[in-house]
Amino acid sequence: MDKLLRAVCIVTFTYALLYVNNNFGNVEGFRFWGVGLLALSIFLLFKEKVELVMGGKKLGVSFEGAEKLLIVLPILITAIAILLKPHDVACIVHVKSFVCN
Numbered sequence: 315m316d317k318l319l320r321a322v323c324i325v326t327f328t329y330a331l332l333y334v335n336n337n338f339g340n341v342e343g344f345r346f347w348g349v350g351l352l353a354l355s356i357f358l359l360f361k362e363k364v365e366l367v368m369g370g371k372k373l374g375v376s377f378e379g380a381e382k383l384l385i386v387l388p389i390l391i392t393a394i395a396i397l398l399k400p401h402d403v404a405c406i407v408h409v410k411s412f413v414c415n
Contacts, residue, residue: 340411341400348396355390358382 327350335343358364364382366375377385396403405414 340404340409344400344404344409344412345397348393348400351389351393351396355386355393358386358389 331343331346331350334346359382361382362378364377364385366373366377392403401412404412
């Protein structure tokens with residue numbers, strides 16, 4: 315993906331996340347983040363090769379075929395958990411803006 319397009323997507327998603335968080339509350343903002351994770355997992359599922367990158371540096375590890383599930387499945391499970399139970403997941407990961415009992 316082109317670096318400019320990647321930057322535009324990140325800035326747009328961050329702006330939309332902050333907008334939802336400020337106008338609809340913390341729970342809906344966290345749920346919107348879950349929607350973003352779901353979209354990411356679907357995108358990675360249909361991508362031919364997933365390369366491992368850390369800090370902008372390619373590590374030389376790539377996943378193809380069934381190996382992609384090692385990357386996609388945890389993201390997908392986290393996204394579904396956030397969409398179904400955003401408050402519970404936020405309390406588990408200690409999001410500061412949530413009041414947990």
